[in-house]
Amino acid sequence: MKMIDIIAAKKSGNAHAQEEINFLIRGMLDGSIADYQISAWLMAVCLKGMNFEESYMLTDAMAYSGDVIDLSSLGSHIVDKHSTGGVGDKTTLILTPLLAAAGVPVAKLSGRGLGFTGGTIDKLESIPGLRTSLSNDEFINQVKNIGAAIASQTANLVPADKKLYELRDVTCTVDSISLIAASVVSKKFAAGANTIILDVKFGSGAFMKTLEEAEELSVTMAEIGKRAGKPVVCVITSMEQPLGNAIGNGIEVFESIQTLNNEGPEDLTELCLYLGALSLLKAGKVKDIEKGKEILREKLIDGSALEKFKQMIIAQGGNIEYIENPEKLIDTKFAFELTAESSGYVNKLDALTVAKASKALGTGREKKEDTIDYTAGILLNKKTGDKINKGDLLAKIYSNSIESGHNSREILSHAYQISSDKPEKPELIIKVVESA
Amino acid sequence: MKMIDIIAAKKSGNAHAQEEINFLIRGMLDGSIADYQISAWLMAVCLKGMNFEESYMLTDAMAYSGDVIDLSSLGSHIVDKHSTGGVGDKTTLILTPLLAAAGVPVAKLSGRGLGFTGGTIDKLESIPGLRTSLSNDEFINQVKNIGAAIASQTANLVPADKKLYELRDVTCTVDSISLIAASVVSKKFAAGANTIILDVKFGSGAFMKTLEEAEELSVTMAEIGKRAGKPVVCVITSMEQPLGNAIGNGIEVFESIQTLNNEGPEDLTELCLYLGALSLLKAGKVKDIEKGKEILREKLIDGSALEKFKQMIIAQGGNIEYIENPEKLIDTKFAFELTAESSGYVNKLDALTVAKASKALGTGREKKEDTIDYTAGILLNKKTGDKINKGDLLAKIYSNSIESGHNSREILSHAYQISSDKPEKPELIIKVVESA
Numbered sequence: 126m127k128m129i130d131i132i133a134a135k136k137s138g139n140a141h142a143q144e145e146i147n148f149l150i151r152g153m154l155d156g157s158i159a160d161y162q163i164s165a166w167l168m169a170v171c172l173k174g175m176n177f178e179e180s181y182m183l184t185d186a187m188a189y190s191g192d193v194i195d196l197s198s199l200g201s202h203i204v205d206k207h208s209t210g211g212v213g214d215k216t217t218l219i220l221t222p223l224l225a226a227a228g229v230p231v232a233k234l235s236g237r238g239l240g241f242t243g244g245t246i247d248k249l250e251s252i253p254g255l256r257t258s259l260s261n262d263e264f265i266n267q268v269k270n271i272g273a274a275i276a277s278q279t280a281n282l283v284p285a286d287k288k289l290y291e292l293r294d295v296t297c298t299v300d301s302i303s304l305i306a307a308s309v310v311s312k313k314f315a316a317g318a319n320t321i322i323l324d325v326k327f328g329s330g331a332f333m334k335t336l337e338e339a340e341e342l343s344v345t346m347a348e349i350g351k352r353a354g355k356p357v358v359c360v361i362t363s364m365e366q367p368l369g370n371a372i373g374n375g376i377e378v379f380e381s382i383q384t385l386n387n388e389g390p391e392d393l394t395e396l397c398l399y400l401g402a403l404s405l406l407k408a409g410k411v412k413d414i415e416k417g418k419e420i421l422r423e424k425l426i427d428g429s430a431l432e433k434f435k436q437m438i439i440a441q442g443g444n445i446e447y448i449e450n451p452e453k454l455i456d457t458k459f460a461f462e463l464t465a466e467s468s469g470y471v472n473k474l475d476a477l478t479v480a481k482a483s484k485a486l487g488t489g490r491e492k493k494e495d496t497i498d499y500t501a502g503i504l505l506n507k508k509t510g511d512k513i514n515k516g517d518l519l520a521k522i523y524s525n526s527i528e529s530g531h532n533s534r535e536i537l538s539h540a541y542q543i544s545s546d547k548p549e550k551p552e553l554i555i556k557v558v559e560s561a
Numbered sequence: 562m563k564m565i566d567i568i569a570a571k572k573s574g575n576a577h578a579q580e581e582i583n584f585l586i587r588g589m590l591d592g593s594i595a596d597y598q599i600s601a602w603l604m605a606v607c608l609k610g611m612n613f614e615e616s617y618m619l620t621d622a623m624a625y626s627g628d629v630i631d632l633s634s635l636g637s638h639i640v641d642k643h644s645t646g647g648v649g650d651k652t653t654l655i656l657t658p659l660l661a662a663a664g665v666p667v668a669k670l671s672g673r674g675l676g677f678t679g680g681t682i683d684k685l686e687s688i689p690g691l692r693t694s695l696s697n698d699e700f701i702n703q704v705k706n707i708g709a710a711i712a713s714q715t716a717n718l719v720p721a722d723k724k725l726y727e728l729r730d731v732t733c734t735v736d737s738i739s740l741i742a743a744s745v746v747s748k749k750f751a752a753g754a755n756t757i758i759l760d761v762k763f764g765s766g767a768f769m770k771t772l773e774e775a776e777e778l779s780v781t782m783a784e785i786g787k788r789a790g791k792p793v794v795c796v797i798t799s800m801e802q803p804l805g806n807a808i809g810n811g812i813e814v815f816e817s818i819q820t821l822n823n824e825g826p827e828d829l830t831e832l833c834l835y836l837g838a839l840s841l842l843k844a845g846k847v848k849d850i851e852k853g854k855e856i857l858r859e860k861l862i863d864g865s866a867l868e869k870f871k872q873m874i875i876a877q878g879g880n881i882e883y884i885e886n887p888e889k890l891i892d893t894k895f896a897f898e899l900t901a902e903s904s905g906y907v908n909k910l911d912a913l914t915v916a917k918a919s920k921a922l923g924t925g926r927e928k929k930e931d932t933i934d935y936t937a938g939i940l941l942n943k944k945t946g947d948k949i950n951k952g953d954l955l956a957k958i959y960s961n962s963i964e965s966g967h968n969s970r971e972i973l974s975h976a977y978q979i980s981s982d983k984p985e986k987p988e989l990i991i992k993v994v995e996s997a
């Protein structure tokens with residue numbers, strides 16, 4: 126088998142066989158296939174596409190390209206919830222203890238972030254002392270003991286994805302639905318789950334900009350799951366405005382604690398209950414979504430979800446004082462207020478612009494080596510559909526530098542669009558895609 | 562400017578600006594743009610195409626990427642004839658002295674070959690002692706003194722083409738009309754000509770397999786020439802069967818000598834006269850093709866063309882005994898005959914199969930380091946349309962090994978297709994393409 130023949134086949138729009146894809150992934154990792162051949166193939170994939178069967182075969186080859194976590198000792202239904210990423214998305218921090226409180230163990234591997242804010246791991250690490258690099262045994266044992274753990278990915282999980290992504294990033298070949306689907310799902314397979322719930326976000330603050338793209342990606346991922354015998358259920362949600370009110374790192378933990386205490390923002394709470402109920406349903410714990418939401422809501426009200434969160438933080442070495450007194454998580458040197466310059470309604474609150482305002486505070490990384498500011502962030506006081514009067518507080522900005530605080534406020538002022546007519550309240554959960 | 566934006570533009574099917582193409586070529590050569598980015602771009606070019614303007618801009622950037630030969634001291638009309646390559650194509654060996662004999666100086670830079678037989682330079686080097694690596698001054702002075710020189714390309718002529726071709730070859734991105742056109746024409750521009758006559762071959766033994774492809778390539782090259790203010794005239798010719806009767810290296814020089822002596826095969830002689838007359842026409846020496854052919858035919862008859870060839874061989878240090886006694890050029894240890902097993906007509910003589918039969922004798926290279934057999938080769942006795950009787954000699958095989966001679970004969974036997982009906986004599990010169 127020769128790589129040039131594989132490139133030629135894709136260039137002509139032909140479908141690959143499993144052995145071709147295996148050859149490619151193996152050769153890429155052992156260095157026998159050069160980067161310039163992989164990148165020519167990647168461009169052909171972007172322009173000619175891959176069918177569901179090929180997408181599945183690629184996912185499979187990638188999933189088993191490195192270590193695979195064995196979670197079978199935790200039970201037969203291992204559910205993993207994952208989000209394609211958005212502004213203010215802290216659902217993992219809430220869902221992990223919430224499901225554990227409802228008796229469903231969650232062994233969650235998460236990533237750090239490159240972008241406007243950190244990833245789930247960065248957010249967690251805003252709690253001093255907290256360790257996220259757990260050994261495989263520590264990770265499994267913690268889930269067995271308290272039902273919940275969130276750890277950072279080990280180096281050798283899906284090395285094929287790491288290598289492919291590095292090349293895609295510099296060759297303008299990121300935006301292939303098949304490549305994105307394989308990247309997302311292969312990591313879930315390698316992380317040991319056999320039922321995967323994916324929050325597929327679309328809109329200004331998401332990777333997928335339109336509902337159509339989100340649907341195409343969702344269908345592809347569901348079809349991959351079907352072929353692998355591991356159900357993939359996609360929940361398509363809007364990311365036109367940030368999720369919840371907090372954007373940053375520590376500030377998102379702060380809001381997660383509020384939410385676990387049943388005092389969180391309505392949209393964030395609703396999404397967590399929905400995704401959690403879907404997980405209970407797929408794990409065979411409840412008969413329908415409504416019953417699942419009812420059970421989970423009770424865990425927010427009776428304090429058991431927050432208690433589970435504390436157990437997890439303690440188990441991973443985090444300073445519990447920061448959970449007892451969460452305002453410590455947003456203890457910045459300065460704070461700034463953005464107020465309304467006119468009265469009316471918030472017609473639009475652009476997620477991407479909010480993300481940029483957050484980035485200006487140092488909440489994200491451009492390169493892996495960059496450090497991030499854990500306490501800085503934005504707390505939105507008004508969101509789309511809200512009525513405002515001139516002078517009202519729109520958002521509060523937590524910053525450790527006056528200059529970046531001012532910059533952030535200037536950017537954030539462009540995120541708000543005010544109108545005189547009352548806009549419709551935007552829908553958050555749009556649809557569920559799963560294969561038959 | 563960033564390479565990733567250039568890739569993105571081509572991926573979306575947008576046309577490049579000159580500065581983007583210059584940036585790409587410069588960055589490729591100075592190493593600031595990685596091979597994997599170039600190859601992703603190459604695939605996008607193959608699948609999205611380039612318009613005439615872009616093809617011209619790429620040609621221009623490539624042509625001036627290294628040394629450029631200055632031939633202005635030789636006159637104002639510098640004509641260069643070049644062939645896209647075919648089986649048995651020795652026209653350069655004949656045309657160079659023929660035009661010189663007619664008073665048109667020819668300063669010809671040629672290449673070695675990778676493939677079934679050598680390139681023009683390899684064929685010439687079958688004459689013992691002959692030097693083809695001439696310094697720039699030697700080259701120009703020889704043309705000034707005797708009107709003709711054929712030299713091998715210096716290392717730094719069009720380095721961008723060399724680098725691009727290496728990448729195209731291993732990434733399945735060779736077959737883009739724009740990239741092929743830019744590769745061919747940039748080398749001609751760098752070699753100093755201001756009028757270019759291109760023999761664009763199509764068929765079994767050519768790179769372009771169909772007339773349509775040859776036409777598309779010709780139109781693109783003519784349009785590039787128009788934009789550069791350097792006319793490119795394309796003569797589309799058939800390469801379904803070999804040109805002339807000799808295929809190899811020394812054996813093609815042997816047939817060139819016969820042709821320069823007006824004793825060559827009809828098809829080869831006709832093509833040389835046509836291409837030569839076109840050169841005279843474009844150099845302003847004659848009013849029409851017929852007059853040009855008449856003048857050139859006279860040079861074959863009166864011996865002046867062959868005399869010019871001898872002067873050139875002597876000037877480049879070649880052993881003239883091999884020209885006086887050309888059978889020395891095919892002095893192999895063994896010779897084999899392929900005879901007809903039935904009577905009828907040669908219905909088809911497949912150029913590619915003949916080339917493979919020649920390769921079996923060691924006449925070509927697979928890698929640059931390979932050595933070639935200068936004396937081995939094939940002499941066809943019957944070609945398409947010829948009547949044959951059972952037992953007639955179809956072709957003679959000159960070989961330095963019994964085993965390879967037998968192999969070659971076995972392959973060659975499949976090149977001939979015999980039919981009972983008399984086929985039409987195939988046309989050689991199909992059409993001329995030049996821009997308005």
